[in-house]
Amino acid sequence: MAHYQVICLSCQAVQDEAAMTSPAVGCTRCGGPLGFHYDYQDVRWDGRFGRTMWRYWRLLPVPDPTQLVTLGEGGTPLLPSRMLTGARVYLKDETRNPTGSHKDRPLSVAINHARRMGATASFVVSTGSTGISNAALAACAGLKSVVLMTQGTPAARVYPMYALGSQVVEVEGAIDDLIEQVIQLCRRHGLYLSSTSRASNPYQAEGNKTIAYELVEELGRAPDWVVVPVGGGGTLAGLLRGFQDLQRLGHVERLPRLVGVVPRDYNALEVAFQRGLTRWEEVLALPYHDCPPSILVKLAHSYPPDGMEALEAVRACGGWFLSVTDEEALAAQEACGRQEGLYVEPSTGAALAGAARLLQGGEVRPEETVVVLVSGSGFRENFVTMERRPLEKRTTTVQKLETVLLAMA
Amino acid sequence: MAHYQVICLSCQAVQDEAAMTSPAVGCTRCGGPLGFHYDYQDVRWDGRFGRTMWRYWRLLPVPDPTQLVTLGEGGTPLLPSRMLTGARVYLKDETRNPTGSHKDRPLSVAINHARRMGATASFVVSTGSTGISNAALAACAGLKSVVLMTQGTPAARVYPMYALGSQVVEVEGAIDDLIEQVIQLCRRHGLYLSSTSRASNPYQAEGNKTIAYELVEELGRAPDWVVVPVGGGGTLAGLLRGFQDLQRLGHVERLPRLVGVVPRDYNALEVAFQRGLTRWEEVLALPYHDCPPSILVKLAHSYPPDGMEALEAVRACGGWFLSVTDEEALAAQEACGRQEGLYVEPSTGAALAGAARLLQGGEVRPEETVVVLVSGSGFRENFVTMERRPLEKRTTTVQKLETVLLAMA
Structure with a gap:
């Protein structure tokens, strides 16, 4: 018997996973969004997978861990901050x-599911990390990767x-x-969609839970705060579900407070949180149709696809949202490199700038533990x-080298 | 008592580590190159450092592992190849x-030594990986980083x-x-040089040994072959010393055969090996003064600074050198991405192309284990x-999306 069931998050109906034609489908009864129930009776981490995220497969939707393909996702370091x-x-x-x-985690779950379903290709809509993860993990699994994007995306990013x-x-x-067209087409034609929103693919969403499992293993307990950059909202929501799993298993006493950081010009979730909005229609009525340019392209969602889940997650753990400007994010990025x-x-x-604000706000006690999610590498965004x-570089000659070196020592 | 001693590789004289003013100095007695002797009586891996290379500190020149600064170098995955x-x-x-x-390994050893010596800055001559590693690890240790390079290095690389x-x-x-000037100046003024050649810094050279330790831990035995891209020569030489350590400890029965891969136009070591040259002066007499352009900038040394060590290492284990063209290297890079x-x-x-040649050559038996050193990420060389x-990209409209998706599935 499988250690998980696919269920409808609206009506709770159990779904027939074997009959699923695409991960982009909804509940066969009510059309609602899909999620998972796990068997919490027999959960233990599997040492065969080293430090990778796959040691947690008993809380992921994979029926047979011996069939997994992986590049070794997860098992990332937890480093003390200096800045x-x-x-x-x-x-x-x-x-x-x-x-x-971090997108390698959800995409690894998706690609393994795609392979199990017999898909020949994995489609995503992405101009960033998701597209790169899809390409890498599809290649590793012997599947084709197709990345769809709007025009004008810089070639160096693609x-x-x-x-x-x-x-x-x-x-x-x-x-x-x-995005909407691709979801509809994948649903209609039984194509495998790996985009990182629940409506596109509920499987990928489970991969983010493993960040929470690792944090608790590394710290020996749950952190008190986790600061998360929020784009679509799925990472933050998945993190909370991970901590909730561990609470249910008795590994942690209480949930950390999650603080979501959004760009200042794309702060619908911050406003929705502050105004206490509880229905997605109310969020959609907020005025975010302008789409001003932002360097934070990966976070710049007017109406984040998993925004409602993220909003509920933040409320469930006593967290909140805050927003930062491009300039604050760039200054923090620079400080992170230097320090x-x-x-x-x-x-x-952006997350680091948000964490600095949180730490200055007086809510965090000195003995508390704060984790900041360092979501992605700057090497891939070097051109930006x-x-x-x-x-800024200095030019000199071999003859003047002595003076220059001594001045810099 | 420390678990290691600094010794002269020429006259074997034990050096006074505390009196050393720069890592770029030679033997105080004969001026010879420096290396290390370890106490092999009490070697065990230290679980406090997780999967990082620092669990092997008993075979590295660090007196007090509790004082280490690290970004979590090492502990990298060993993946089965498809291509x-x-x-x-x-x-x-x-x-x-x-x-x-992989340069993070030697640089981590160097930077920790620099910190212990009370250096305020770490200097390197580099246009590539060493410069980036120096910058990151110096920042993490609270030291200044200075990277020196010749004119004309592309800004995106720097x-x-x-x-x-x-x-x-x-x-x-x-x-x-x-290079020669910087070694002299660092020696003269007691500046900390972290360049990855033994003459610049013998400490860094020890970091490469940890790749061998990991391979044996992961495989449960030594591989039969290791294919290594060779630039300066220190990585290959360090790998062999790592396997020799394990042989001495009884962890492996025999040494793997190391195959060094060099660029076709910078193949002094291949020629020196084939001609049986045993003195560095003979290598220096080979005609490599032209310096033709190559995409393999990181490997393109006319006379590799640690070439003699690499040549001796390859001979000691029954390996050899082979050379590949830019085109072969690029084709293998592309296949690696896709497959x-x-x-x-x-x-x-280049290493992958060399490994393919080795596998086609009939020397490797099907049941043997071959490891290829995947030395560095393409994200940092994206522009190249x-x-x-x-x-190559395709452009379409939302209206035509259905046809395009179905054709690509």
Whole structure:
């Protein structure tokens, strides 16, 4: 018997996983969003998978762990922070995943499911980390990868997907139309969609739970706070479900408070939280149709697809949302390079700036533990950072080298 | 008592480590190159350091492991290869190190030594991985990083060093002059030099041994073959010393055969091996003064600084050198992306092309184990790869999406 069941999150109806034609389908009874129930009676971590996220397969939707394909996702370091002070602050360094971001976790769950379903290709809509993860993990599994994006995405951002064997398709038109169309087409034609929203694929959403499992293993307890950059909302929501699993298993006493960080110009969740909005229609009525440019492209969702889940998660654990500007994010990214030795993407800079604000706010006690999710590597966004803060270098001659070296020592 | 001694590799004189003013000095008695002797009586791996390379500190020159600073170097996955067949082939994925290359291992040893010596800055001559590792690890240790390079290095390659807080200095003139000048100046003024050659710094050279320790732990025995991209020669030489340590400890019965891969136009070591040259002066007499352009910049040493050590290492274990062209390296890099799901740097492509040649050569038996050192990530060399193989993408409209998706499934 499988250690999990696919269920409808609305009507709780158990779904027939074997009859599922695409991960983008809803409940066969009510059309609601899908999720999972696990057997909590027999959960133990599996040492055969080393430090990777797959040692947690008993709380992931994989029936047979011996059939897994993996590049070794997860098992990322937890590093003490130097730049953030005022509490015990740690950085969960997700740049150490196979393609340099935490998205490798959800995509690994998706691709393994795709393979099990007999899919020949994995589709995603993405201009960023998800597209790169899809390309890498599909290649490793022997599947085709197709990444769809709107026109005008910089070639340097897209190139790694291509280098990893993905087909790259630019689609004329608005991003929201594209996302909706792709969900409908994948549903209709039984194509495998691996985009990281629950409506696209509920399997991938489970991968984010493993970050919580690792944090508790590394700390020996739950942290008191976790600061998370929020784009679509699925990472934050998945983190909370991970901690809830551990609470249910008796591994942690109480949930950490999750603080979601969003871009200032895309702060619908912050406003929704502050106003106490409880229905998604109310969030959709907030005025975020402008889409101003932001360096935080990976977080810049007007109406985050998993926003309602993220809102509920933050409320369930006593957390909140806060927003930061591009400038704050870039300053924090720079400080992280200089003080921590980690070259992170601007979105991670947003989380670090948010954590600094949290630590200055007086809510966190000095003996408490704060974890900041370092979501992705700056090496993949090198061209973006270079544009905003050009290289300063010094030029000298071999003859003058002695003076220069002594001045710099 | 310390578990190691600094010794002269020429006259075996024990050095007074506390009196050392720079890692770039030679033997106080004869001026010879320095190395280390370890106490093999009490070697066990230290679980406090998780899966990182620091669990092997008893075979590294660090007196007090509780004082280490680390970003979590090492502990990288060993992945079964899909693209290379004919034996049991594995990829040692060193892209999973903190800055995406195996250079984080030697630099971590160097930076911890620099900190112990009270240095305020770590200098390197580098246009590549070493410069990035130096920047990251110096930042993590609270030291300044200074990276020196010749003029004309592409800004995109240098930028991560700057983003990690390093000072970047371009020096007019030839690279060989620069290297020699910097060694002399660091020696004279007691500056800390972390360049990855023994003459610059014998401490860093020990970090490469940990790759061998990990391979044996992961495989449960020594591999039969290890294919290594060779630039300066120190990585290959360090690997062999690692296996020799384990042989001495009784962990492995015999040494693997190491095969070093060099660029076709910079194949002095291949020629020296084939001709049986035994003195470095003979190697220096080979005609490699032209310096033709190569995409394999990280491997393109006319006369590799640790070449003699690498040559002796290959001979000691029954291995050899072979050379590959830029085109072969690029084709292997591309295949690695498409078939393995790993976006690697061109230098790693060279190693993969070399491994393919080895596997076709009939020397390797099908039941033997071959490990290829996947030395560095392609994300940091994205701009180089883009220039050589431009992005191919398809453009369509939302209306035509259905046809496009079905054709790609």
